[in-house]
Amino acid sequence: MIPFNKPPYTGNEERHVLDSMCSDKISGDGKYTQLCHLWFEKKLGCAKSLLTPNCTQALEMAAILIDIQPGDEVIMPSYTFVSTANAFVLRGAKIVFVDVRPDTMNMNETLIEQAITNKTKAIVPVHYAGVACEMDTIMDIANHHGLYVIEDAAQGMMSTYKDKPLGTIGHIGVYSFHETKNYTSGGEGGLLIINDEVFVKRAEIIREKGTNRTQFFRGMVDKYSWVDLGSSYLPSDIQAAYLYGQLEKADKINVNRLASWKSYNKKLNMLADRKKVELPSIPKNCVHNGHMFYLKVIDIDTRTKLIEHLKLNDIMAVFHYIPLHSSVAGGDFGRLSGKDLYTTEESEKLIRLPMYFGLDTNEIDYIVDKINDFFLTS
CATH class of the missing domain: 3.90.1150.10 (Aspartate Aminotransferase, domain 1)
Structure with a gap:
């Protein structure tokens, strides 16, 4: 049987995974997590990149960062994976689905404006098959109406729109490293891409269970404590080691x-x-x-x-x-x-x-x- 998918493997992963396993830190934000963050920040030119256990949780973080509240509306295509919607529904949002373009299967950008109401908080374009949505139009609409744009670029790593990497055009973007994607961090994995500096500090807090633990390890505070809403959105460093082997190739x-x-x-x-x-x-x-x-x-x-x-x-x-x-x-x-x-x-x-x-x-x-x-x- 010719399978539909085989998880990508380059040969570099094993060496890095074993190195991580033998280190003194295999939990989140270890050596390989930092190497991955540096790789993405250099490649994408984003304000901050943060690995997550999966893309679903990166989307959930995005929903928290833009302060989705019960009753808010979020515009997205109906033709997408359920995680795109669930991340915002979990915060109480109502999803407003827009028809797709038949040529790319992406959200029809000409239909977005008529879907906007006084409850609309964000637009979530999904770059289907790694092919970009018409982002200039989407960003113009968002800026005109004061809306956030969260790019679901789960399938879009290494793709570009007018020379800009997908995930770096909206306020926030996400990638997936599930085993069916072009790159994987050992079966699951995701990335939160922050393009607006205003979200960086809070994203690190949300990702660390709502604590300022990251600032503590940087020596910015003398102790860390619970300071905000959050959850555990860190992958293990072993996951990051697997991914880093793929980033090298x-x-x-x-x-x-x-x-x-x-x-x-x-x-x-x-x-x-x-x-x-x-x-x-x-x-x-x-x-x-x-x-x-x-x-x-x-x-x-x-x-x-x-x-x-x-x-x-x-x-x-x-x-x-x-x-x-x-x-x-x-x-x-x-x-x-x-x-x-x-x-x-x-x-x-x-x-x-x-x-x-x-x-x-x-x-x-x-x-x-x-x-x-x-x-x-x-």
């Missing part, structure tokens, strides 16, 4: 994934020309990271049959999100602004093909051949 991983993406795109182009499938669209002002290769077929019935055909040929392909607004909890905690013109229809056409660091060109050829076989016989 970040460019190599990125180049490899992009090569696989381009290979799929080229080899499936004939089917696209024949209108059998639709291939991903990359806007000119975006550089993506090869996180995902998907194609769209004519309808959900064709998708189901193609997935089964691939499975019978030992290829694991999957569909993606069920739109949140159509779920049970989505109705309880949110509402759809405007019409669902594309979110449901386009999501039911989408199939994700195997994509991972080290995917063999022969495997891609085999996958493409089996897709071609399906359309020749269907």
Whole structure:
């Protein structure tokens, strides 16, 4: 079976993990955590980066930092993972879902303004498949209405919008290091990216259970105590050590994934020309990271049959999100602004093909051949 995903592994991880295990500090904010923070702050040019146990908790921290209160509204696409919504619902917010653009599956920026009310607190663009939302428009809307922008760039590490790394354009951004992402910190992991200096001090306190412990270790206070709301948002240093091994090879991983993406795109182009499938669209002002290769077929019935055909040929392909607004909890905690013109229809056409660091060109050829076989016989 050609799997849908294999967690990335470069060979550097084991050395760093063993080094961390043998050190005197394997809890959070040890040697490798600091090395990762320095790497990201240099790479992204952000005010502060903070590793978290997962991306969900980075989003939860963001919701606390912008002081989400019961009754506040947060605008986001319905086509996203549940964590994007849950982080704000946990603080009492109502989610306002906006339809997607069919070309990128990102939130339609032209529909955001009509979703704004006097209760709106933030906009959460989700960069689907590591392809940027139209951030200039989103930031202009946010600035005009005095709203926060939290970038859900879970899939977007190494992607850019007009030469700016995803996650660094809004007030706050987040990355995911789950094993299905381009980079992992041992299966789970996340990053909080702070772009507005005003959030830095409080973010460190929230992350350390609401204490000023970080300031104490820097010698800024003579003792630490409970000073604010918070929780335990630190990953172990062993997790950070695993991630650091991948950061050392970040460019190599990125180049490899992009090569696989381009290979799929080229080899499936004939089917696209024949209108059998639709291939991903990359806007000119975006550089993506090869996180995902998907194609769209004519309808959900064709998708189901193609997935089964691939499975019978030992290829694991999957569909993606069920739109949140159509779920049970989505109705309880949110509402759809405007019409669902594309979110449901386009999501039911989408199939994700195997994509991972080290995917063999022969495997891609085999996958493409089996897709071609399906359309020749269907």
